[in-house]
Amino acid sequence: MNTDRLLGATALAVAALMLAFGYGLQAPFAYEPVGPRAFPLLAAGVIAICGIMLLLKPEEPDQAHKAGSGMAIAALSASLLAYTVLFQPLGFVISTAIFMVPIAMIFGAKWWQGAVTGVVLGLASYLLFDRVLDVVLPVGPFGGII
Amino acid sequence: MDTLGFLAHGFGVALAPTNLLLATLGAIVGTMVGVLPGLGPINAVAMLVPVVFALGLPPEGSLILMAAIYIGSEYGGRISAILLNVPGEASAVMTALEGYPLARQGKAGIALSLSAWTSFVGSAIATFGIVLAAPVLARWALAFGPVEYVALMVFAFSCLTGLLTDQPVKALLAIMLGLAISTIGIDANSGVYRYTFGSPNLADGVQFATVVIGLFAISELLIMLDTMHGGASIRIEQLGRSLFNRAELRFTNMATLRGSLIGFFVGILPGAGGTVASALAYTTEKRVVEKSDPKGSHFGNGDLRGLASVEAANNSASNSNFIPMLTLGIPSSGTTAIMLGVLTLYNLTPGPALFRSQPDLVWGLIASLFIGNIILLAINIPLVGLFAKMLSVPAWVLVPFIVVVSAIGVYSGKSTTFDLVLMVALGVGAYFLRRVGVPMAPLILGLVLGKILEQSLRRALSLSAGDVSILWSSPISITLWIMAAGVLLVPMLMPKFRSWRHKTIVETD
Structure with a gap:
């Protein structure tokens, strides 16, 4: 169709x-x-x-646009959904550290590169936004930053 | 106070240390974002919406920051276009046509410095234009009542559908979807809950930040999957001589001037931004040169005049975009629509009254455009190599960064999982819409203007006790209706225009 x-x-x-x-x-x-x-x-x-x-009267189809692989699209959407659903329950730092791994891997990272990205991003942005800029981010199940 | 007095006042606002810092920061961040392929000003500004609130910036501060990012990314877009033939955003496609061949000839340094200069000239001319035209237009627009606003918005929508897109039905659909989203929440006039489905999360409507971040930042990530270049290593050509000389400047002066003027006028039209302006400037310049100097034309092989006019037009348009936004409250591009949406979040009603009620905001913004452009010129000529390094940031760092900033931004508004999930849902939905060719900028325009349009319509019909003919009862509104009809009919009646539009859109999209 x-x-x-x-x-x-x-x-x-x-x-x-x-x-x-x-x-x-x-x-x-x-x-x-x-x-x-x-x-x-x-x-x-x-x-x-x-x-x-x-x-x-369908308009001309957009031929310029190449579709990516359906698997990658589905994987990225699912990772984003899981990240946002568990953002509050797991806390910002833990959820970021976990879910940035698959997201980075979809874009070509090795698993450890993704893990480093996730941990660094999670900690750095928690400190920057929560502590410096007063944007309240969800705390982890252990009550503190994690 | 006259215009000059107001402008001086504006410089006072823009030169306040905080605002100066924000403009500098915005210029740097904007250029960096502009360099990155795929990430245009609209994504950067969208992600910034919640951040400005988190920072607790006053309205003029947040507008100055957003405007600096917006014009900065137009500067940045040219860098990757010239060096790598990878336009950072749609309006830089034309830049690559002449800029990349120049880089291949070892003249990247000249191309970069010259285009920074013509970007500056284009912006400066447009900013002067704003100073001259905006107060006049604002005074005139004060005569607008609800009736005229309805007609004006219909005119803006028909510009979006008729003039500037190859697929008018999809643009119209996008506008209407934006209007539909704007009706969610409690109706201000009657207190009726509309489309909230009993959810308290929707009672006061969908958060603006959630929508823009979902539609732009999140869907862009999925689009990046489609267009990923597989992490190809990037080889940057030799920069060569890093500054243009006087002969080259004189050679391109007229082209720059023509490009600036074209950009200025195109930028005022609703829906048209740098993309259309640069395409129109390029084709015009090519025709002028081929007529006056057929032997000297190197178009397609690195003609400095082509490059100069495109960059002047592109930046001129992105500055003159502010005219309709400030004077009429009608944004003419997706990016200015987001800024307008931010103004309404501060409970400011965009429109001509702003010139009277918020001189700090309006004139501070205009003055900061001047300052921002000077900062951009100053950082773009010496630091171009540094900005080009942005291109070596791998996607697997960039994407998580965007996801985290987006999530924090959306969460900072109401701290609910609902908004986060809605952001992803909107992002995935927008991705599929974009894939089948539905543009997002008209959608955001519809969303931003929806409430104002509905209120104007209802107020107008209250005045006439329900008689629809009030909508075409004043000379201004009749003129606007005729203009709207003209904009819609021209492409239908003129196949030549349609083929030009088609060519322009295909070349730039």
Whole structure:
């Protein structure tokens, strides 16, 4: 299937969701002629029109763009997701030290290069942001920096 | 106070030690980021959004820092383009066309110093233009009511879709997705919860920083996987003579001037930035030279005039981008849209009133553009070798660094796992959208302008008790509607324009 058609179908689905969840949006007391519902539905309408146009008349596919390997994309997405989910429970330093290993390896590092990157980044940015700049980062399960 | 008085006041703000330090820091970081392939100003500025809040900077300080990074990365983009034929960002593609052949001929030093100079000239001319044009435009824009704002925003959106992209439907889709995201959260007028799905995390909308970092920084990492060059070792050509001479300067003066002017005017248009400006300047210069001096033309083989005009245009445009942003509150590029979004986070309403209510901010920013460009010229000529070293930082260091800074930035806002996960989800989604050709800059413009557009629309219709015809009731709004229609119709009616646009986009994207 042409990617533009797929995009068009997705756009229609998004518009349908916006309509489904937006149709009931009404203010209990209306002070103004245009309520909270009109604008989202207007946007949904234009999204639907775009979707239909893409379905009927796909634009030229973007040939310049080479897709990377699906495995690498999936691995990077999964690592990022795991990192963000465990960011709070594991604490900043531990989660950074762990998950920067696979992320660095996806980009060509050996495992120990990734480990060094993760530990150095974790400690350095914890000290810089948490201690110097007062950005509160999650502490580790042991209550301190780790 | 007249313009000069305000400008003097602005220099007072910009020369305050903190702000001067921020401008210098921004210039250095911006150049470093610009050198890196794939990382453009928009990524750098996106990642900076939460950092400026974490640093507790006042609005003028954060704008000065972001602006310095923005213009700095335009300077940086040329370095990798000239030395390696790897443009650091889209607007440097044209630079590589003439710059890389020069480097191959052992003239890299000349190309680098000359392009730093023409970048400076372009920026300086554009900044003078801002000083002259912005206050006038702002005074004029004070007459704008909600009706005119609706028409103006529709005009901005049609520029984005009609004029400057090869795939108008996708650009329109991107704008609308941005508008849709802007409706999430409590509706300010009625108190109704929209698209929050019962989650308290969404009650006051999606955090701006989460969206921009997800859409730009995170999706860029996935794009980097697609374009990775497999860690190829980088060999930098001999720099040769490191400074251009007077003959070369005289040879390129007119080209620089033409490029600056083209860049200035293109930069004012919504949606057009350095990329379009440099492409237009290059094709114009090529035509001028081929007509006036057919024998002396070395276009494609390292013509200094081509290089000069492209770099002047590119930097001129990125400076004149600030005009619509400051005077109308309508950003003309993704990067200025992010800066505008930051202003709203400080509870400042972007638009003409800023000139009156926030002279420190507006004039401090304008003065710091002058100062930033001088700093950039000063650091870019002697330190070019140092910046080029950035290219040898391996991706496996760079990517974790970006991930960590992004995560800290998003987390610093509300300290929730929800925002972190949303950042990744948006990043992956944006990656797929970009892969099928949906541009991200219009999306961010839609997001930033969404609330203002909806409010203006509702206010206008309240004034008329629901009568839609109020939207085209004033001369200004009628003019803007006609301009919007014109921008949309021109490409449809003029196949020649369409093929030019196609060529330009393909060459630069």
